[in-house]
Each structure stands twice: as C-alpha cells, then as structure tokens.
Amino acid sequence: MDENPQETGSELLTPEEMGEADRLTVDAGVPGPVLMERAGGHVAEAVMRRCRAGSKILILSGPGNNGGDGFVAARVLHEAGYRCQVFLAGEVDRLAGDARLAFDALPVAVSPLDPDLVASVLPGAAVVVDALFGAGLDRPLDGAVAQLIDAVNKADVFVISVDLPSGINGETGAVMGCAVEAKETVTFFRFKLGHFLLPGRLACGRLVCGQIGIDPAVLDKIAPSAFRNTPYLWRSAWPQPALDGHKFTRGHALVFSGGMTTSGAARLAAGAALRCGAGLVTLAAPPSAVMVNAAHLTAVMLTPVAGLAGIEAVLEDPRLNAALIGPGYGVSPETRQAVGILLGSGRAVVLDADALTSFETEPQALFSRIRQAAGPVVLTPHGGEFRRLFPHLAGRDKLSAARAAAADSGAVVVYKGADTVIASPDGTAAINGNAPAWLATAGSGDVLAGIICGLLAQRMPAFQAASMGVWLHGAAGSAAGPGLIAEDIAPALRPVLARLVENPEG
Ligand SMILES: NC(=O)C1=CN([C@@H]2O[C@H](COP(=O)(O)OP(=O)(O)OC[C@H]3O[C@@H](n4cnc5c(N)ncnc54)[C@H](O)[C@@H]3O)[C@@H](O)[C@H]2O)[C@@H](O)CC1
Numbered sequence: 230m231d232e233n234p235q236e237t238g239s240e241l242l243t244p245e246e247m248g249e250a251d252r253l254t255v256d257a258g259v260p261g262p263v264l265m266e267r268a269g270g271h272v273a274e275a276v277m278r279r280c281r282a283g284s285k286i287l288i289l290s291g292p293g294n295n296g297g298d299g300f301v302a303a304r305v306l307h308e309a310g311y312r313c314q315v316f317l318a319g320e321v322d323r324l325a326g327d328a329r330l331a332f333d334a335l336p337v338a339v340s341p342l343d344p345d346l347v348a349s350v351l352p353g354a355a356v357v358v359d360a361l362f363g364a365g366l367d368r369p370l371d372g373a374v375a376q377l378i379d380a381v382n383k384a385d386v387f388v389i390s391v392d393l394p395s396g397i398n399g400e401t402g403a404v405m406g407c408a409v410e411a412k413e414t415v416t417f418f419r420f421k422l423g424h425f426l427l428p429g430r431l432a433c434g435r436l437v438c439g440q441i442g443i444d445p446a447v448l449d450k451i452a453p454s455a456f457r458n459t460p461y462l463w464r465s466a467w468p469q470p471a472l473d474g475h476k477f478t479r480g481h482a483l484v485f486s487g488g489m490t491t492s493g494a495a496r497l498a499a500g501a502a503l504r505c506g507a508g509l510v511t512l513a514a515p516p517s518a519v520m521v522n523a524a525h526l527t528a529v530m531l532t533p534v535a536g537l538a539g540i541e542a543v544l545e546d547p548r549l550n551a552a553l554i555g556p557g558y559g560v561s562p563e564t565r566q567a568v569g570i571l572l573g574s575g576r577a578v579v580l581d582a583d584a585l586t587s588f589e590t591e592p593q594a595l596f597s598r599i600r601q602a603a604g605p606v607v608l609t610p611h612g613g614e615f616r617r618l619f620p621h622l623a624g625r626d627k628l629s630a631a632r633a634a635a636a637d638s639g640a641v642v643v644y645k646g647a648d649t650v651i652a653s654p655d656g657t658a659a660i661n662g663n664a665p666a667w668l669a670t671a672g673s674g675d676v677l678a679g680i681i682c683g684l685l686a687q688r689m690p691a692f693q694a695a696s697m698g699v700w701l702h703g704a705a706g707s708a709a710g711p712g713l714i715a716e717d718i719a720p721a722l723r724p725v726l727a728r729l730v731e732n733p734e735g
C-alpha cells in the first residue's frame with residue numbers, strides 16, 4: 230500500500246459517503262473540475278511511475294466521472310510525451326458535467342469502445358488505464374464492456390484502475406457481473422470499503438490513495454463508521470505496563486481446556502494470552518485433562534475444574550477478570566450451561582468455536598444472556614460458525630452481516646476470514662487487511678481467541694481488544710512466515726509487540 234498514513238486516515242468510506250465528501254468540498258468553493266484534475270493527475274503519475282514517456286498507454290473511459298478522470302489522465306500523459314489511445318464506452322453526446330469538460334479539453338482522438346479493436350491493440354500497451362466505472366456502478370456489467378474486461382484480464386498487461394477496478398462494488402467488494410483485475414488501483418481522499426472486503430481486495434492489486442484537496446474536516450459531518458484495522462484505531466487503548474505495576478495490574482485470564490484428547494487448543498490460546506501481556510493466565514482443566522496439561526505447561530498456571538460446580542468455585546477468585554471458553558471444549562448442553570455461568574459472572578468473556586456451535590439450536594438464548602451480561606463479550610466465529618449462529622443473515626455482505634450480528638447479539642463480533650470484520654453493536658466496524666494466507670492453519674483461531682482474551686484481561690475495551698487482537702495475529706503470522714504452524718504464532722508476537730512499543734504506527 231502506498232500512502233502517507235497521516236494523510237490517508239483509517240476511515241473507510243462507502244461510495245455514497247465519498248459522494249458526500251465531494252459535494253461538501255464543492256459547496257465549500259472547490260470547483261468539481263479542480264477535483265477531477267487532481268484525481269486524473271494522480272492516475273497520470275501512477276502511469277509515469279510505471280513506464281517512460283513514449284510508451285503506449287490505453288485509456289478505457291466510461292460514461293461518468295470515472296471516465297472523466299481517465300480523460301484528464303490521458304491529457305496529462307499526452308502532454309508529457311506518452312502515446313495515448315483513448316476508448317469511450319458510451320456515446321459522446323451523453324457525456325455531461327465535469328467529464329464532458331475533461332473530454333472537450335482532450336487533445337487526443339477518442340474511439341468508440343469496440344472490444345475486438347481494443348483486444349487487437351492490447352499487446353502493445355505498456356499500461357492500460359481502467360476508467361470505465363467507479364463509484365457510480367449500480368448494476369452488473371454485461372455485453373461489450375464485459376467482453377472487453379474479459380480480454381483485458383486475459384492479456385498480459387499492467388492495468389491501473391481509477392478509483393475502483395471496474396465491476397467491483399465500492400460498498401461491499403462484490404463483483405458485479407465481472408471485474409477488471411488490476412495491478413494497481415488509484416483512489417482518492419480515503420480508501421473505500423470495496424478496497425478491503427473480498428473479493429474486491431483481490432481485484433485491486435497495489436492500493437494507492439491520492440489527496441485531491443478534500444478537507445478531512447468533512448469527515449466530522451459524514452461520521453464514517455468503518456475503519457481499516459490499523460494501530461491508529463486502538464493503540465491509545467492499549468495499556469503499557471507501568472514500571473511500578475505488578476502482574477495483577479495486568480489482569481488474570483482464565484482459559485477453559487477440553488478433555489484429555491482435546492486440550493491442545495486451549496493451551497495454544499492460553500500461551501497467546503500470556504504472550505500478549507496478560508499478567509497471569511490460568512488454564513482450567515477437567516480432571517481427566519490435568520495430567521496432559523501439566524506435562525505441557527510452564528508459565529501458564531493450571532487448576533482442576535470439575536463440572537459446573539467447579540466453574541462456579543474457580544470464579545470465586547475476583548482477580549480472574551477475563552475468560553475464554555470454546556476451543557476444544559466440546560459441543561454439548563453442558564457447554565451452554567458453562568457459557569451461561571461465565572456470562573453471569575461479570576467477567577470479560579470470549580466465546581469461540583464449540584462455545585458458539587453449542588448454541589446452534591438456540592442462538593436467541595445466547596443473545597439474551599449476552600445482553601444481560603455485566604462484562605464485555607466477544608464472539609469469534611469463522612464462516613461456518615457464523616452461519617450456524619446467525620442463519621437469518623445468510624446472503625448479506627460480510628460487513629453488514631457482521632454489524633447485524635453484533636447488534637442482534639449485543640457482543641463484539643469478530644467475523645473471521647481473509648478479510649476479518651470486527652463489528653461492535655453500535656455499528657462501528659473495522660476491516661482487517663494484514664493476514665497472510667498461511668495463517669489459515671489448524672489452531673490459528675484458538676491463538677486469536679487467546680490473544681483477545683489476554684487483551685481483555687488488560688482491561689482494553691472489547692472493540693479495541695478484538696481489533697488489536699486480529700491485527701497482532703495477522704502481523705505475527707506475517708512475521709513467522711510461510712510454513713507456520715499455530716505454535717509459531719505466539720512466539721512471533723514478540724518482535725511485533727516490540728515494534729508497536731517503539732513505533733506506535735506498527
Ligand atoms: N467531484 C466528484 O464527484 C469526483 C468524482 N471522481 C470520479 O468520479 C467517479 C464517480 O463518478 P460517477 O458518479 O459519474 O460514476 P461512474 O463514472 O462510476 O459511473 C456512472 C455511469 O456509469 C453508468 N453505469 C453504472 N453501472 C453501469 C453498468 N453496469 N453498465 C453500464 N453503465 C453503467 C451510469 O449510468 C452512469 O452513466 C469516481 O469513481 C471517481 O473516479 C473524481 O473525479 C474525484 C471527484
């Protein structure tokens with residue numbers, strides 16, 4: 230990603246919110262053509278970074294302002310000595326507003342977009358500028374445009390998309406019929422949701438955000454509620470250990486182990502909770518699993534917990550302030566009861582894996598207990614668990630599904646995947662973008678649940694703890710590199726945390 234984080238901010242806008250930012254800026258006296266001039270200028274600069282003057286550039290422009298940005302880029306590139314060939318999808322007579330002005334200022338001939346003609350000239354192009362559709366895409370692409378996009382995607386050419394790869398829905402990241410597969414996407418002012426939600430993220434290639442003269446103060450009015458998951462979002466809520474503090478001031482996490490043959494998941498979680506800064510971590514194990522856990526644990530403490538009465542008894546220690554249940558715990562009515570006890574205990578609670586699936590037949594019972602809970606609650610479902618707990622949200626895009634799940638359940642929901650969404654019941658949401666593909670491995674989710682529990686033990690607010698946990702998990706996965714197994718993630722947190730302490734931007 231190419232950006233100045235100070236300038237780009239972590240807000241993620243919907244196309245509608247971006248339109249509002251444009252309108253507020255124009256109302257404040259910056260003419261629309263000036264915004265378009267700067268937008269097109271950023272696109273031209275991206276082309277210039279890629280190839281020298283004299284190179285052949287194809288500009289594919291659509292009927293709206295996205296096409297207008299393409300016309301501006303073509304003019305700037307032509308003036309800089311590039312050989313530009315411009316194609317228009319649509320009729321010249323229907324061009325209007327700023328796009329019409331940009332078209333009229335073009336010193337280059339414009340050809341109607343004929344897919345076969347474009348396909349025949351593709352091989353000689355150093356760069357193809359995709360200025361077909363951006364924020365205004367409102368229906369699936371088909372016909373000649375779809376045929377053209379297919380030819381561009383099959384050709385071995387470097388595509389720079391303007392604002393969004395054409396065909397990607399800026400609000401959901403969905404492919405509308407078909408979509409350009411760009412090597413680079415140049416957007417303006419702030420990134421959009423569709424740049425980070427799948428499959429949009431995969432179509433964007435490298436992401437670049439250019440400033441076009443929109444004052445960030447417009448965001449006070451727009452009040453966006455979705456953010457990129459970066460340290461800016463939660464860094465100030467992360468408590469730094471104080472020199473005069475001791476381990477109890479950093480919280481005490483309680484992680485519930487499954488039985489003798491399913492105890493590994495909880496150990497992974499407990500180790501991660503300790504590694505990310507919880508002062509103490511205790512593993513609560515059923516009698517059958519005490520020996521196997523004892524044989525593996527050192528810094529993590531161990532306590533035998535027999536049945537539901539045992540859970541009640543262990544919770545009599547008021548220093549235990551955060552709990553995780555679910556990894557390897559087993560799907561059963563007893564698990565539902567154990568979850569009920571924890572939710573009634575006033576502790577911060579993370580529910581993962583089997584603790585979620587145990588409520589498949591009665592999710593409303595879980596949600597009503599969460600709403601009565603005195604402490605914060607975080608749910609960490611993967612796709613399958615999410616569908617089991619929130620079947621009524623099937624078919625919704627990931628962001629709106631996660632937000633609805635948080636509102637319905639009353640918990641912070643971490644909807645996991647390559648584009649993990651963290652959503653709070655008040656609608657605030659973060660989209661994560663730092664997870665490497667090799668993080669999808671057995672036990673990885675257990676580690677994530679443990680990290681979040683460890684941060685909750687340190688008394689971070691739930692949304693920030695969940696967001697930071699997801700980010701740490703992704704960063705540690707990247708640091709560990711290909712070939713990682715779940716055991717490698719917690720040790721890899723050390724350099725990640727060290728960087729975060731030294732450099733708050735991570
Ligand atoms: N002042 C502004 O509003 C600025 C806008 N900018 C550019 O303007 C773009 C948004 O412009 P617009 O709102 O005009 O939208 P677009 O240019 O993305 O597309 C709108 C046009 O495409 C048509 N269309 C939509 N879906 C279609 C489909 N599936 N098949 C065929 N035609 C379809 C619409 O009928 C409309 O004519 C941004 O993406 C950005 O590139 C930038 O120039 C910065 C300033």
Ligand SMILES: [K+]
Nearest residue numbers: 362391393395
């Ligand atoms: K585009």
